[in-house]
Every structure is written in structure tokens, then in C-alpha cells.
Amino acid sequence: MGKTVVITGVPGVGKTTVINGALAALEKEGVSYQSINFGTFMFEVASQEGIASDRDEMRRLDQDVQRRLQRSAAQGIAQIEGNIIVDTHCTVSTPKGYLAGLPEWVLRELKPDIFVLVETDEDQILSRRLSDASRVRDMDGYMGIRDHQQFNRSIAASYAMYSGCTVKIVRNADFLLDKAVADMVEILR
Amino acid sequence: MGKTVVITGVPGVGKTTVINGALAALEKEGVSYQSINFGTFMFEVASQEGIASDRDEMRRLDQDVQRRLQRSAAQGIAQIEGNIIVDTHCTVSTPKGYLAGLPEWVLRELKPDIFVLVETDEDQILSRRLSDASRVRDMDGYMGIRDHQQFNRSIAASYAMYSGCTVKIVRNADFLLDKAVADMVEILR
Amino acid sequence: MGKTVVITGVPGVGKTTVINGALAALEKEGVSYQSINFGTFMFEVASQEGIASDRDEMRRLDQDVQRRLQRSAAQGIAQIEGNIIVDTHCTVSTPKGYLAGLPEWVLRELKPDIFVLVETDEDQILSRRLSDASRVRDMDGYMGIRDHQQFNRSIAASYAMYSGCTVKIVRNADFLLDKAVADMVEILR
Helix, strand or coil: CCCEEEEEECCCCCHHHHHHHHHHHHHHCCCCCEEEEHHHHHHHHHHHCCCCCCHHHHHCCCHHHHHHHHHHHHHHHHCCCCCEEEECCCEEEECCEEEECCCHHHHHHHCCCEEEEEECCHHHHHHHHHCCCCCCCCCCCHHHHHHHHHHHHHHHHHHHHHHCCEEEEEECCCCCHHHHHHHHHHHHC | CCCEEEEEECCCCCHHHHHHHHHHHHHHCCCCCEEEEHHHHHHHHHHHCCCCCCHHHHHCCCHHHHHHHHHHHHHHHHCCCCCEEEECCCEEEECCEEEECCCHHHHHHHCCCEEEEEECCHHHHHHHHHCCCCCCCCCCCHHHHHHHHHHHHHHHHHHHHHHCCEEEEEECCCCCHHHHHHHHHHHHC | CCCEEEEECCCCCCHHHHHHHHHHHHHHCCCCCEEEEHHHHHHHHHHHCCCCCCHHHHHCCCHHHHHHHHHHHHHHHHCCCCCEEEECCCEEEECCEEEECCCHHHHHHHCCCEEEEEECCHHHHHHHHHCCCCCCCCCCCHHHHHHHHHHHHHHHHHHHHHHCCEEEEEECCCCCHHHHHHHHHHHHC
């Protein structure tokens, strides 16, 4: 039985850098993880079922269809053998508010063992976002990022209640990437 | 299929003013919402069933009966066609602690699309409550109001996990009612 | 029908002192509670089933077995007549993150009426832990204790959503034990 570790963080927190650093270090120890992006996996399900040919089309599907797809994706991921990292959003900040990345019907199928929140100070996230001109994002301010990170902690607590997963916070602070990678290795080892 | 939007806020936050302003603006755009007070609707159910003749009597019913009534009310509201606003409490602050406004058995039936928290700074809520001598309320201090608003955000996160609704925070700050109304219009449009 | 009150607090908050003070005061009023430690009760279940002979052994059982034991313990406690206090953890801080003390399958069986968080300022907890050399604990710093208490509030909110219990915060501040005991008496009376 492998471990299922869900890794999340708000845009600009440097989640991917931390994951890649940790996976490289673990490979040297002979510990391997398959890394899965939840959105990509879900699109592949939609694509195989012939109900969406690109991701924009998938986002425009009826809410009921989207939820069914999320559930099928979670079921599919749960069947994968060995250790897996699921790269997804804790919540997505939409014009209508925060949307759960792991709603009840996903948690029930995915049954994560560990849920990781990669966090850092709001001003560091803000300056990382400002320096990344290539990505078009709604520009939250300091307060918006703080609220989003706080809301993520709260919803992560409800994930822990409902699924029994542990919730681990990993800080990815400026100049301390090595520390963040070491913390992540500790969790995944 | 209409939208179901739940709107909440601690006493004194000015929720009703924001809702009314938004509904008036939307009417000019031809967008209409039916506004339902959850407590009133639930009392009507109790009244029709002949188990309570006034709201105090309803509050003294057995916990099991109250929960069944909550569930019936949620089922009844879910059957209403078109867009609806459900005016209710995120949590109620009681002598025994915070009580969920939308417990599991309500969420399951109501299936809200959007959950709105109307918030503002604690000192503004405090001065609005102090100036409203007509309403007899347990007088929370600054810290009590802060704790209540924070707890509301946390439980709203669990509502998002369990029902899939988005959670949107609308600030109703002093001198900025127009901004709050415009934000609410954006959510309801 | 008795009341089921779950009482929690991070290590060093002085939970036991507050409970004992409240129970002594209530006894004088003729109000009695049976006090149950969740972990001890669960170990007795494991022991009776012959699957663990000490608590360390219980902790090393398969996750599925542990969850089944938690559920059986919750069922057993729920069958006890009269008022009961369940002494347990809101969350446990483990190397893999925060673990829910009352996950979904426990809440569903236990059906608590009131959930109490005993809290105090982080620096007071820190100095109480530092002065208690007899207990070997991972030494969290100020920020770790703050994060743990905040996470406990968040998950308590999800407990309220899922079970319908109220969530009450009792402050156990230095030099104000009498106040904490009086608050607890008010909740349990």
C-alpha cells in the first residue's frame, strides 16, 4: 500500500519547486513517488469520455458533470499503486468566492493520508507574483493573499475531519528553499 | 435552474441593508431573487405541522424535532424555483457556544451555490450594536466579535468542503455601503 | 437523556485542572458527570478484543484497525447513560501534521452536544510546558502553539457543522483559574 499525499499552495508560493526538490532528494534514497496533477488527470477522464476536447471546454461543463468528473478522477487516482503525490489546489479563488479543491465527493474517493499546505509570508508571495509577468492572474493584494491562506488552513481542517488525513504546513520562505525541501522530504520519506 | 445564495453576517454587520441595496439594483437589470428567511420558513413548517404556535415554542422543542424541522425547511427551500437568497446565520453565538447555522443535514438538502459572509471591522460592529438600543442582545466585546467572525470563516470553509458551494467575503465598511452593495450585485448577477 | 460534552485543549493548557475544579463544584450542586478518557476507553476496547496488550502496541496497529477501534469506542461511549465528559484531543500534532481527534466516523457515533476548547495565551502554555520537566514532549515554540490552537478552532468548526454540537471556548489564563472553572461549570450545569 502506497501513501497518497496531496500537496497544495496558493499561486506563487513555489509549490512546484519544493516538490521537485523533494522528489530528487528522495530518489537518491530509493523512495519514489508518482506525481499527478489533479486537473490534468480530470481532463484526461473528460477527454476519454469524449465530453471535453480542451480544458476551457471542461470548465464550461454543467456543475453536475464537473462534479461527476471530479469524483471519477479521484477514483482513478485512488486505484494507482505505490506512493503518489497529488498536485492540486486547496481552494481556488474565483469571482464568486473560494471553491474547495477537495470537496466531499473527492475526499471520499481519494482518501488522502497526508495533506500539505505550502505557505509563506504574504509579501513574499506578492513579490513573486509581481515578478512573474508571464502568468496572467487576478492580482490579489496583501490582505487578499492573507485571507486566502487563512481560508486554506480552515478548509484543510475540515478535510482532516472528514477524511482522517493529517494536515502539515510547510513554510517555503525566501532564501530557505533548502529547509522547505528538507521538511517535504521528511513528510514523504 | 436558479441560484441558491446563502447570505450571513454577525448581528450589527448591516447584512439586510446590503441585501436590500443589491436586490433593488438587480431589479433594474431585470435580475430577480426571492428572499427567504430560514428561521421564518422553518417556523412556517412547524406551524403547518401544528407543533409550534410561536417561535419561542419552536426553540423549546426537542433537539431531534428541531433538527427534523431544519431539514424539512431546507428541503422546502430547495424546491423553490428561480433564484433565491437565504437569509440566515453562519453560526449563532449561544451560552453553550457557537451553533452551526447550516449543519450537515441542512447543507445536504439546501445545496447552496454561493455562501456569503458579510463582515466588517469589529469596532464598527460594536458601535452599530451600541447605537441600536432597541435590540436586546448579549453584548459581546471587541474580542468576542472578532472570535465570532473568525469562527464563521472557519465553519464556512467546512460548508464549502461538504456542499461544494463557493464562500465569498463581502466587506460592509462604514462610509462604503455602495461598495458592499456593488460587490453583492456582482455575486448575485 | 444525559449530555455528552467533549473537552479538549493543547498539552499544557491546564485542561485537567479546569475539569476537576468544575466537577467538584458541580457535585455540590448535585450535578454529576462521568468522566471518560477517549484514549483509555479505546485501549480497553482493543484489549477486550485481544488485539493490543499495551497502548504503544495499539498505536502501531494498521490504520484501518485503528479507525475501527475509534468507531467502536465512540459507539461504546455513546451508550453510557447520564452526563458524560469525554476527555480527548481536538487534534494531535504529529510529525506528519495535525491529526483529527474526532474524525467523521467518531463524530457520527459519539454525537456530542457540546465541544469545549480550553485555551490560553501561547506564552503561558510555553512556560507551563517548560516548567513540567517530567513530561517528554516535542517542544513547540510560540508560533507552533499558536498555529496548533488556531487549527483546533478551525477543525472544531467542522465538528460543529458535521455533528451539530456547539463549540465553546474557555480561557484558562494565569491567575484566573477560578474564572475558567466557573465558565466550565456554566457549560456543564
